[in-house]
Each structure stands twice: as structure tokens, then as C-alpha cells.
Amino acid sequence: MDYRKIKGEEDSMSASQDDIESLQEKHNPNSDAHLPRSVPSLGKRSDWRLKSFVTLALTILTSSQAILIVWSKRAGKYDYSVTTANFSVEALKCAFSLAALVRIWKKDGVTEDNKLSMSFDEVNVYPIPAALYLIKNLLQYYIFAYVDAPAYQILKNLNIISTGVLYRIILKKKLSEIQWAAFILLCAGCTTAQLNPSSDHVLQTPFPGWMMAIVMALLSGFAGVYTEAIIKKRPSRNINVQNFWLYVFGMIFNLIAICVQDYDAVMNKGFFHGYSFITVCMVFNHALSGIAVSMVMKYADNIVKVYSTSVAMLLTAVVSVFLFSFHLSLAFFLGSTIVSVSIYLHSIGKPQR
Amino acid sequence: MDYRKIKGEEDSMSASQDDIESLQEKHNPNSDAHLPRSVPSLGKRSDWRLKSFVTLALTILTSSQAILIVWSKRAGKYDYSVTTANFSVEALKCAFSLAALVRIWKKDGVTEDNKLSMSFDEVNVYPIPAALYLIKNLLQYYIFAYVDAPAYQILKNLNIISTGVLYRIILKKKLSEIQWAAFILLCAGCTTAQLNPSSDHVLQTPFPGWMMAIVMALLSGFAGVYTEAIIKKRPSRNINVQNFWLYVFGMIFNLIAICVQDYDAVMNKGFFHGYSFITVCMVFNHALSGIAVSMVMKYADNIVKVYSTSVAMLLTAVVSVFLFSFHLSLAFFLGSTIVSVSIYLHSIGKPQR
Numbered sequence: 001m002d003y004r005k006i007k008g009e010e011d012s013m014s015a016s017q018d019d020i021e022s023l024q025e026k027h028n029p030n031s032d033a034h035l036p037r038s039v040p041s042l043g044k045r046s047d048w049r050l051k052s053f054v055t056l057a058l059t060i061l062t063s064s065q066a067i068l069i070v071w072s073k074r075a076g077k078y079d080y081s082v083t084t085a086n087f088s089v090e091a092l093k094c095a096f097s098l099a100a101l102v103r104i105w106k107k108d109g110v111t112e113d114n115k116l117s118m119s120f121d122e123v124n125v126y127p128i129p130a131a132l133y134l135i136k137n138l139l140q141y142y143i144f145a146y147v148d149a150p151a152y153q154i155l156k157n158l159n160i161i162s163t164g165v166l167y168r169i170i171l172k173k174k175l176s177e178i179q180w181a182a183f184i185l186l187c188a189g190c191t192t193a194q195l196n197p198s199s200d201h202v203l204q205t206p207f208p209g210w211m212m213a214i215v216m217a218l219l220s221g222f223a224g225v226y227t228e229a230i231i232k233k234r235p236s237r238n239i240n241v242q243n244f245w246l247y248v249f250g251m252i253f254n255l256i257a258i259c260v261q262d263y264d265a266v267m268n269k270g271f272f273h274g275y276s277f278i279t280v281c282m283v284f285n286h287a288l289s290g291i292a293v294s295m296v297m298k299y300a301d302n303i304v305k306v307y308s309t310s311v312a313m314l315l316t317a318v319v320s321v322f323l324f325s326f327h328l329s330l331a332f333f334l335g336s337t338i339v340s341v342s343i344y345l346h347s348i349g350k351p352q353r
Numbered sequence: 354m355d356y357r358k359i360k361g362e363e364d365s366m367s368a369s370q371d372d373i374e375s376l377q378e379k380h381n382p383n384s385d386a387h388l389p390r391s392v393p394s395l396g397k398r399s400d401w402r403l404k405s406f407v408t409l410a411l412t413i414l415t416s417s418q419a420i421l422i423v424w425s426k427r428a429g430k431y432d433y434s435v436t437t438a439n440f441s442v443e444a445l446k447c448a449f450s451l452a453a454l455v456r457i458w459k460k461d462g463v464t465e466d467n468k469l470s471m472s473f474d475e476v477n478v479y480p481i482p483a484a485l486y487l488i489k490n491l492l493q494y495y496i497f498a499y500v501d502a503p504a505y506q507i508l509k510n511l512n513i514i515s516t517g518v519l520y521r522i523i524l525k526k527k528l529s530e531i532q533w534a535a536f537i538l539l540c541a542g543c544t545t546a547q548l549n550p551s552s553d554h555v556l557q558t559p560f561p562g563w564m565m566a567i568v569m570a571l572l573s574g575f576a577g578v579y580t581e582a583i584i585k586k587r588p589s590r591n592i593n594v595q596n597f598w599l600y601v602f603g604m605i606f607n608l609i610a611i612c613v614q615d616y617d618a619v620m621n622k623g624f625f626h627g628y629s630f631i632t633v634c635m636v637f638n639h640a641l642s643g644i645a646v647s648m649v650m651k652y653a654d655n656i657v658k659v660y661s662t663s664v665a666m667l668l669t670a671v672v673s674v675f676l677f678s679f680h681l682s683l684a685f686f687l688g689s690t691i692v693s694v695s696i697y698l699h700s701i702g703k704p705q706r
Contacts, residue, residue: 184694188691192545195548195687328556330555330556331545331684341537
């Protein structure tokens with residue numbers, strides 16, 4: 001449950017400019033040297049490489065995140081408050097963004113694109129993703145009255161469909177017929193890979209449970225798509241500034257969550273009560289995958305993010321075979337096959353322009 | 354087990370010319386009236402209708418076949434010998450073919466295309482499908498030393514892949530990349546729909562079991578594709594003549610199977626010992642689905658046949674909900690979704706000519 005709660009936050013995380021800069025220098029050592037270091041200056045090939053790199057990073061970080069959860073569960077019960085962990089992740093991401101900005105200011109000076117201050121017109125959309133996640137996380141407490149944890153894991157795959165639909169509606173980007181088919185397959189494949197003997201419980205989910213699951217999927221999808229819209233609205237805007245503001249509001253809304261849910265525990269036992277080495281690792285891992293999510297949003301899109309996290313889910317299971325001697329089920333092999341075909345179809349099904 | 358054994362025979366069954374004639378008259382009441390009643394005279398639209406009709410017929414007959422099995426199992430154990438039932442099916446199909454031919458001869462006279470006699474050059478390929486099925490059915494007895502019945506059901510889905518591969522190699526017909534992807538999905542989807550808590554046993558299948566399953570899938574796929582090649586080699590040849598010879602050899606090879614497996618039982622208890630009303634229904638149903646398979650081979654192809662029988666499998670489960678109050682699993686819904694997407698992809702993925 002802790003994992004799921006933290007995981008919901010991953011879509012609003014920060015990127016360090018260090019990473020972007022080093023990537024640009026690495027892949028375009030000469031051609032772009034005289035240009036200001038902004039995204040539009042990247043060549044097509046470099047763009048493709050950057051996109052691949054951030055996607056790979058997101059996949060590996062998301063996968064290692066899940067492995068940390070399993071590891072921590074094996075190490076024994078951990079008893080920290082999840083809301084403070086979420087807040088710490090947001091704060092860490094804010095710190096990353098600021099550190100990267102300070103470096104940039106020292107190097108390039110303060111420009112219109114990398115200055116921290118924003119007009120009200122620009123900043124007024126930034127609280128929305130964080131607010132949506134807060135609502136979704138609060139709803140999460142109520143849905144467990146209707147479904148059990150394994151069923152909830154299954155229902156979470158509705159996120160894939162909601163992201164696709166909202167991506168189409170809000171960002172007005174087209175997916176081809178084949179890509180839609182691929183997206184349905186991705187959802188079916190991920191669910192198949194997660195099947196276990198108790199999965200059928202989900203079919204007994206009562207109507208309010210279904211409604212809440214759908215609303216939560218829509219909230220999560222909307223937050224993701226909206227974040228992409230904010231980040232892409234002004235492509236020349238430095239991503240660290242955009243992240244800074246996203247995460248400032250993330251901190252504020254997580255503070256509200258602490259007050260609502262864990263006020264007594266924090267007051268009595270302290271903010272960092274129950275934190276272990278592994279908790280700190282998890283917070284850092286979340287902040288790092290935040291960097292990756294943010295970069296995927298800037299240089300790719302929500303569709304790539306969904307594919308990336310789906311592959312991460314499969315990767316986690318394979319790695320767990322070696323780390324924790326997990327057994328892979330037939331359903332897992334079938335699901336992996338379906339997800340692989342989905343990725344193939346998505347790539348060959350690009351809409352003609 | 355009885356079902357599976359009988360089912361293996363379905364690919365070499367007979368069509369009644371009555372059905373083809375009535376179809377032609379129904380769909381092309383005027384335009385083709387002055388032409389001889391042969392397939393090439395059918396218009397494009399009529400051709401499409403005929404193809405759809407036979408595909409639908411095959412789907413419904415295959416599905417009702419499976420329902421008869423469940424029904425008969427519920428009605429109590431039946432104790433007839435499966436080899437004699439297979440022989441009866443072949444004999445019934447032969448009778449259908451002959452009856453249809455007699456009608457045609459009375460109407461149109463004996464022509465080069467509808468005469469019963471064949472040159473050795475033409476007839477020498479006709480025993481091959483029946484021989485392949487015999488080998489496959491004999492192998493079936495040995496594979497159960499390595500896998501249990503539910504695992505065998507899962508492994509049977511390898512037929513889908515082997516049919517696709519052999520269709521490409523032997524008939525040299527091209528499938529587009531999307532259609533190949535669709536075919537892999539069909540296999541994965543059918544397997545997913547059949548998943549149950551004991552399906553994972555299949556992963557413990559020892560190496561000889563896998564080898565035998567693959568050989569059996571290849572034999573079955575080869576027999577199907579080879580039958581199509583025989584039937585399509587001379588398109589103007591009346592299908593009842595083609596079927597007559599296919600089923601004559603079917604009878605001969607099934608006679609061998611009776612001698613090998615059930616000689617004592619037949620000698621002591623009689624040929625039709627243990628036959629009940631439901632056994633007779635099943636034999637008739639098999640003969641009728643034989644008509645449908647044969648027509649699908651003539652007017653469509655093995656790919657359509659595979660899709661048709663896969664949909665029949667899903668249809669059986671849905672009908673069983675109402676007839677026998679079966680419960681559909683989440684895996685079934687996922688599998689059905691994947692099969693549906695596969696059908697869609699197959700239809701939009703036609704190779705460009």
C-alpha cells in the first residue's frame with residue numbers, strides 16, 4: 001500500500017539540468033556548441049537519443065523502485081508515515097531543480113526562459129496536477145472499502161486507457177487505429193501479466209468500487225496529461241523552472257495530506273519517525289524517477305511514459321526471479337508477449353502526416 | 354479426451370453440394386442463373402457472402418460441438434470407442450458427398466469436373482492429410498505421459514502458430530507484418546482465455562513433452578494447409594469429388610486406428626457399443642462441421658478457419674454461462690479482448706497488392 005501511495009506522486013517530479021546538459025554535450029559535442037542550450041536546438045538524431053535515454057532511465061528507475069519495495073517488505077515491516085515520505089520526495093525534487101537552476105544562472109546568467117519568477121497567468125495552472133493527485137490519494141482510502149489490494153492492482157491498469165483517451169482529447173494528438181489497438185493490448189497485456197489465482201475477485205467489485213476506480217484512473221490520467229500540457233506549453237522555458245513550481249505546489253498539497261492523515265503521528269513521534277536506510281533509498285529513488293518522468297514529459301509524451309512504466313513492471317518480475325527467486329507464471333509470459341506485440345504495433349502504426 | 358480425439362478429424366470433412374447450390378441461388382438469384390453452377394462464376398459480392406456464411410457456420414458448429422461435449426459429460430459417462438466414432442464421421446461425410454454428387458449428376462450430367470474417377474496423378478496426394486492425422490492421433494497417446502490434460506489444452510494453441518507458419522511456407526501466401534502480429538496475439542489471447550489456476554503446470558512440461566507438442570502442432574498445421582492445397586489446386590473441380598476421396602482415405606486410416614487401438618472392444622462388444630442418442634448427435638455435428646471446414650478451405654483459407662475456431666471457443670464459454678451456469682474468469686475477458694483486437698488487426702492489416 002505504501003508503494004502505491006508513493007507511486008501516485010511520481011508524475012510530478014523534477015529534472016536536474018545537469019543531466020540535460022551532460023546529455024546535450026555528449027550527443028552533440030560540436031554542432032550545438034554555439035547555440036543556447038535549449039531543447040529546440042537539438043538535432044533530430046540527438047533528439048531521438050535523448051528520448052531513448054530518458055525512456056530507458058524511467059524504465060530502470062521505476063523497476064528498481066518496485067524492487068526496493070519488495071526488498072523493504074522482506075527486510076521487515078516499516079512504520080514510517082507515507083505522507084511525510086511523499087513530502088520529502090517533493091522537497092528533494094524542489095532542491096534538485098533549484099540546484100540545477102543556480103548552476104545555470106552562474107553559467108548563462110538569468111534569462112527570460114530560466115528566471116524563477118512567473119506571471120500569475122503562467123503559474124496559475126501549476127497547482128492543478130498536485131491538486132488532482134491529492135484528490136486521487138484521498139479517494140484511495142475509500143476504494144479499499146469496496147476492493148481488496150490485488151483487485152486494486154488490476155483496476156489500476158485502467159490508467160492506461162484513461163491516459164490514452166485524455167491524451168487524445170486534451171493534447172489533441174492523434175493516435176492511429178493501430179496505435180489505439182496497441183493501447184488496448186497494452187492494458188490487457190499488463191493485466192494478464194499480473195493475473196494470479198485471486199484476480200477474479202475484481203469481477204465481484206460492486207458498482208461504487210468500479211465508479212471510484214474509473215474516477216481515480218481519470219484523475220491520474222488527467223494529472224499526467226495536464227502536466228505534459230503545462231511543460232510543453234512553452235517549449236523554450238527551462239524545465240527546472242517549470243518543475244520548481246510544480247513541486248512547490250506538490251509540497252503544499254502534501255502538507256495538507258500530512259495534516260489530514262498523519263497530524264497526530266507526526267506531532268507525537270516526529271516527522272521522520274520510522275525512517276530506515278531503505279526508506280531514504282526509496283525517497284531518493286522516487287526523486288530520481290521524478291527526473292526521468294519529467295524529462296519524458298518534456299522530450300517525449302505520456303504515451304511513452306505509459307509504455308515505459310509497463311515495461312518496468314515486467315522487468316521487475318524478471319529481476320525478482322534472480323533476486324528473490326520468484327516464479328514466473330504462464331500468465332506473465334502471455335502478458336509479456338502481448339505487451340511486446342503492443343510496443344511493436346505502436347512503433348509501426350505511427351499516423352501518417 | 355474424446356472431444357479432442359474427434360476434434361482432430363474435423364479438418365478433413367465433406368460438403369454437400371445442396372448447401373452450395375442453395376447459397377448460390379439465394380445470393381445470386383439472377384445474375385448467375387445462365388452460368389454453370391461452379392465457384393468461379395460467383396460474383397465478388399456473392400463470394401464475400403459465401404465466405405462469411407461458411408465461416409459463421411463453422412463457428413457455430415464448432416461451438417455447438419464443444420457444448421455437446423459438456424452436455425454429454427453432464428449426462429453421465431459415455432463408454433463408446435472413439436475410433437469407431439471417428440470412422441462413423443468419415444463414413445457419414447462420404448455418404449454426404451456421394452448423395453450430393455448423385456444429385457448433381459442427375460441435374461447437370463457427368464462432366465470432367467464432377468466425375469468420381471481420378472487419375473493416379475490427381476489422387477495420390479489425397480491420403481496424405483488422413484495419414485498425418487493418424488500419426489498425430491497416435492502421438493496423442495504418448496504425450497499424456499509428459500503432460501496432463503489441462504496442460505495439453507494450453508499446448509494445443511501452438512497449432513495457431515504452426516498453421517500460420519506452414520500457410521506461409523507451403524501455400525506461399527503472404528501475411529502482412531500486422532497480420533503476423535495479429536496471429537501471435539490470437540495464440541496468446543486464446544491461451545489467456547483458457548487460463549485457470551492449474552495452467553502453470555504447462556511450464557513444468559519436460560523437454561520430450563515440448564518436442565511432441567511441437568511435432569503434433571506441425572502435423573496438425575501441415576494436414577490443414579495440405580488439405581487446402583489439394584482442394585485449391587484445381588478450383589473448377591467439384592468439391593464433393595475432392596471430399597469423397599479425402600474421406601475415403603479418412604475411413605481407411607481410421608480403420609487402421611480401430612485395429613490398433615480398439616480391436617478387442619469392437620470384436621467383443623460390437624462396433625456401436627456404448628452409442629447413445631448424444632453420441633449420434635455428436636457424430637452428426639462432426640459431419641456437419643466437416644461440411645463447414647471443407648467450404649472454408651475452398652472459399653476462404655486456413656487463417657479464416659483458425660480465427661473461426663478460436664471465436665467458437667470463446668462463444669462456447671459464453672453460451673455455457675447460460676446453459677450450465679459457468680463462471681467467466683477475468684482471464685477469459687482479457688483473452689476475448691485480445692482475440693477481438695487480433696481479428697480487427699487481421700482485417701485492417703491486409704497486405705497491399
